[in-house]
Amino acid sequence: MTREELLKDIKDRFKDDIIDFIDTSPTRVYIEIKPESLVKAATYIFKDLEARFNIASGVDTPSNIEILYHFSIEYLNVLISLRVKLDKKKPAVASLTPVFKGANWIEREMHELLGIDFIGHPDLSRLLLADEWPEGVYPLRKDYKEWDKKAIRDRGV
Amino acid sequence: MAKSVIPIGPYHPLQEEPEFFTLTVDGETVVDIDIQIGYNHRGIEKLSERKTFDQSTFVIERICGICSTNHPFAYTRAVEDIIQVEVPERAKYIRTIIAEGERIHSHLLWLGLAGHFLGYNTVYMWVWKLREEILDVMEILSGNRNSYAMFKPGGVRRDINAEDIPLVIKKIDSIIPTLTRLKKAIIDDPVLHARLKGIGILTKQEAIDYCALGPTSRASGVARDVRKDAPYGAYDRVEWDMIVTENGDVFDKVVVRILEMYESIKIVKTCLQNLPDGEIDLNIKDIPPGEGIGAAEAPRGETFHYVRSDGTNRPARHKVRAPTFMNLPTCKTTVIGETVSDATIILAGVDPCYCCTERMAVRSIKGKKLYNGQDLIRLSQEKTETIKKKMGIK
Amino acid sequence: MDTSAEQLHQGKFNIKSEKGDETRLFIDLDVCAGGECKECVIQCSYNYHPENNGIISVAELATYYLVCRKCEDPQCVKSCPQDALEQQKEKDNLLIRHNMLCISCKTCSHACPYGTIYPENVPYIVHNCDFCLDRRDKKDEPLCIKSCPYGALSLKPKDIELPENTYLAGDNLIIHSTHWEREKA
Amino acid sequence: MKLTLRALLKSPWVFHLSTGSCNNCDIEILDCLTPRFDIERFGMLLAPSIKHADILLVTGSCNRKSVIRLKRLYEQAPKPCLVVAIGECSMSRGIFIHSYNCPLPLDKIIPVDAYIPGCPPKPEAIISGAVKLIQKIKGTL
Amino acid sequence: MKLPKIRELIEAIKALIVGPYTSKFPFKPHEPYPSFRGQPVYNPDKCVGCLACEEVCPADAIGHEDITDSLNPKRKIIHYTDTCIFCGCCEAACIADNEGIKLSNEFDLAFFDRKTAEESIEKDLQLCEICGAVIACKDHLKWIAEKIGELTYSNPTLYQSRLKSLGIIDENITSVLKDHGRSDRVKILCARCRRETTLTTV
Amino acid sequence: MTIVYLIIYGFLLTAVLGLIAAWIDRKITARIHYRVGPPFFQPLIDIIKLVGKETLIPKGASRAMFISAPVIGFASVVMVSALLWGSNNNLFSSFLGDIIVVLYLLSIPSISIMLGGFASGNPLARIGSSREMKLLLGYELPFVLAILVPVIKSGFSLKLGEIISFQAQNGAFATYASGILALIVCILCIQAKLGLVPFDCPEAETEIISGPMVEYSGTGLAIFRLMKNMLLFTLPFFLIILFLGGFKFSGITILYSVLKYIAFLLVITVIRNTNPRLRIDQAMKFFWGPTTGIAVIAVVLALLGK
Ligand code: SF4
Ligand code: SF4
């Protein structure tokens, strides 16, 4: 399969699910997809196209919370990023952990740092932050404010 | 014996970093493992948003000291991906030299520590002695033994002086004989065979499922190496081989790492000898809005950076994915079902390093603490001896 | 006009506004630049960098656009040790400061004989203004407007005839100044 | 008491504690044990238990999770116990000063006797820092 | 079967014979390689006080303090050793031909009190002759004047600074006139006053 | 008089020699690692320093036991050393069965470590202690068997003094086949008694005492360490008495005596540096299996007069 065939295949297969398709460079493709079709598309890319799941990046943007799932297809040297845009008020999306285990930790991390809910994730317990970290404060959100009054932010001499 | 919980870490004297595993053990067999991270989480992704693209290289260099160069490497590649530029040829070579030098030092470091875990303290000392030469080389080239501060979006900060090159090559050559001796000692050693072969097996399918990376996956027969798959830097301009073995056990991971050092030495030397002339920096003027992805093959696997720019000189979002983040969960399959004595070396086989993973526990364990990390190391060392015994070696 | 703020709303970035294109941000340089800008506390609702103060980039853009004399042999450019300033010949000699090169040494500011560049307008960490594209028709209009004590900022409908001494810079910014004249864009 | 203090300076056993570092400092400390630097020359040993330690080498930027541990370990250390901050992270948190997870510099958490700057400090710097500290304490005897 | 222990024994005996690999430090001083990045040191003669180094420092290890209340206003530039990560950005950015601040070979920096962990230099400051605001360091203005050559003469702030530095006008002369007229234009002015005088004296 | 013996020979002399031995041991290890190693007074300084440190008693510990354990162990080492010196120098005629007393006293240090570990209430220490106990059970049998050899050879004498004088007349037992075998067994056993690799499973890292000692700090740890260092001298000394005819202090024989001891030390150090650790059950199997076997053979050979 060449790169063009691959992209065409994806485009055709997920005609109704793809919102936006950006082909930035020979090695990078960004596909925006409806959140409800995520599992379908990700499964197809991971299982049938034998892509490797690199990581997911959660981004807090002005209007949405975005998650980009990066898959690399090594034999073609293409990196496909599936983008889903989630509602900022209550971001939630289906978990990909049941599809491949590699998504487990990163979903925990995003849950913790960005406050995204992953429906169907086996264990969304805390991974990184300390116990005293307050609930509902997500450091990677853009509106994160220092909650700890005691924190010293200069050299502290 | 009832199930008992073995906490490893977070501080035990020989692992340099805080980490925390809890092994649940039934008798001698590990039945569950819980990995807790977070002792090292410093919010680097957020910090990076405060710094300019230029300054960020320093923050992410400090994600971790062991592969302090591959993070900037991936990051600068991500930034260059936003702008869609290629760095000058000379800069590519210099980057490659630094990255490979680091790989040698990192693998040596790991080898030393693994030797220690197996009860070969003497090997630990000898290997680290070797490592000093590489660190000297890095100091000559970059100005510090670790944290090289060489990378910047668009090129490198420092040039390599032509007069340093002979000395550097001499130093690199000087480690080869000792390395070969060590290689023979390790690869031929029947005790190590017995001790490491067949334990902690990560099958090819599991490696794919867990999206394992670097030596961890290459030892399982998954030929994954960013340097070959999506060549960057000067990797497509020099001859080198990807080391892949099939068994996926700890022994193969050792072998992969040792053989990789030879490839790295080869790459460094070729690059130094063929260093092209020219600019070392593009002097990037602006970074347009957009998003970019960069990957680099760190000693432990692929580092992956996603950078989004909004047109200012600061990243709007910077996502870092370290190899260990993907590799560490593989422990779940590899450790479970093995004996406690083997657990340490299996965990170590991944070469876990939590720094980047953590950009990721005091969880109180209600169970009885019966062993600690040291016990585990000891158990591991004891097992070496057992096997030696079986084979009739004192 | 290829300043970063410009590119942003030229749609190169995927935060295209969904609504609210029908107003423009208006800045009155007579009030603002003449005022004690150092003392004013501007709040900015720019999302990507919460500590961002977008008005700095707006002021920078506006002064390059309107105040700068577009010298034949510009002192500012010549003095810059990093070659970060550039006069864009093809763009009506408009200055641009390349934000990856500038180190905020303020040399250009001291070198310009007309005081075009205020030192605080050439920060090292570049601020950005996306003109609050998606907030313009909401109740909570851009925070900068509310927080300016001198009323130098406001939103103006897109389709008005530009009054005297008022100039359009790019698609989203209207600059007013009685002191500096310029052919209407 | 004087004699024992003197002896302490000749035989400082160090315990190494990372509170969220980038590893470099920690590696350089381990490096001090290895052939090139061999701090055993000065009677220093890496102690496995905080109970045996005379010097606590702290690296890293004191992140929220490890700070709890740090305090507990410091309390367990038999006094006199010196604390040496190694690397920029442990002094002022260096480049991590604004990190949401690193609220305090080390000397606001436990008293620190000496600081060895560097990012990471060369092993030579660590050694000479230790020597300086020892000399300083000798001076006060 | 190969004999692994033999190899180790040989190496061990070799180690005993060859002797230790340990460096003589601290009994013999250690020379880092010339490229080593050690403590950044200011050169007060070269530095012009532009503060670019402060801006670019990724670790916020450089600060400054403007002392304007005295007759002799000064800018104090402070480098904090306890924060610096020895990256070399300041040196790379320094506008005074990268010589205002230089990374030395100094690695032995241990100290006992963080209050003492700072090095500072002082530079003379130039204040605006109208509003009294800080303009820049005197050396910086001179440096600009030299850099842009004859263009200097279109900018009174610069050429006056230059004349003063050459001793052609007395250092201490400041105009007291405040007439918002033409004389204002030939004073040493901050950017703000420069713009204002340009506006009001068309 | 006895008190003086105890202090001068049992404590001072042994301690000095033990500390020197500890230094040699560490130095050789370092040199094998391409390192320089500690300065000469290091072991002594370590002890002095520890004495000066705060002694922490863990919360869950049984206090009396925790404090007395090191003292008991130490006292027994002092006594046994004094006894050995006494018989070696013929300062007082050794009494019948002193060899049994020595044997008994020599196991006390291990027991004291065990007790200390159990008393500290730390789970790690408890594990270490139970291992120590198992190990003790393991090596005691071959050790006793091996020691039977010189007893048999000297005509069933249970007096150390007689064993020495017998050897002075008939040559050292180590020149006999049975003697050599027994000596090998003994060396392995003292390696375990000293808690050195490969039998240091009750304790953790190589140089540093841990395991039962994890909770000890300050003086307690100092006493334990000193005890270990003294044992590093006393145990080989015991073997020298049994198999090599003890120390002589006249003329050139001083040199010979020193050489005997250094040789022992070298063997111990080399063993510890070229071997990784054994697991506890392995160690026990090793002692009860081959080691005991060899010891039995040695006894049989001795009975046959070989
Ligand atoms: S992968 Fe490991 S060694 Fe590499 S940077 Fe990350 S933590 Fe460090
Ligand atoms: S507050 Fe008003 S006057 Fe001050 S800088 Fe902002 S817009 Fe200008």
Ligand code: SF4
């Ligand atoms: S900024 Fe000043 S010097 Fe530069 S072109 Fe404009 S008016 Fe001329």
Ligand code: SF4
């Ligand atoms: S502040 Fe920036 S643009 Fe101005 S002179 Fe300095 S580097 Fe150039």
Ligand code: SF4
């Ligand atoms: S318009 Fe919005 S982004 Fe621009 S300065 Fe005002 S608040 Fe900030």
Ligand code: SF4
């Ligand atoms: S001081 Fe530097 S090298 Fe040390 S831990 Fe911190 S960032 Fe890493």
Ligand code: SF4
């Ligand atoms: S070396 Fe780096 S951290 Fe240190 S002062 Fe210079 S720029 Fe700042």
Ligand code: SF4
């Ligand atoms: S001249 Fe150089 S050293 Fe001086 S303030 Fe400017 S950048 Fe810093």
